[in-house]
Amino acid sequence: MRHVEKALNMMAPKQIEGVMPEANLPHTFITIENATDDKGVAPIVSFTVQSDPIGEVGVNGCQAVDMLEYVGHLFSSLNDAFPCPENHETLNAIQTALDAQAQRTANRIARGVEGKNEG
DSSP: OHHHHHHHHHOBBBBBBBBTTTBBBBBGGGGEEEEEEOOOOOOOOEHHHOOOOOHHOOOBBHHHHHHHHHHHHHHHHHHSSSOHHHHHHHHHHHHHHHHHHHHHHHHHHHHTTTSSSSS
């Protein structure tokens, strides 16, 4: 199994309360083509990105933080196979970015603007 596929499998399914309970988010919006481990065949990872606030249009893509999380899992898989200080530093930077975005979301919820095109 390729690292790109392992990374997607490492992502925990997410449910958005009251929205698409049958969906396995973000897996629904992150797809992999050419996942077979054939030398010289490049895998293609595609992200369908949310177009507008979920509160306005519903779920129609993954969030930018889902892409960050995916990349974090990709580096984690690579680091498991080929550990090095640079991978570890990259993983820390991605986690810092994810933590910052979680704080942003918490702030937006507290201000009552999460899910809206408002600052």
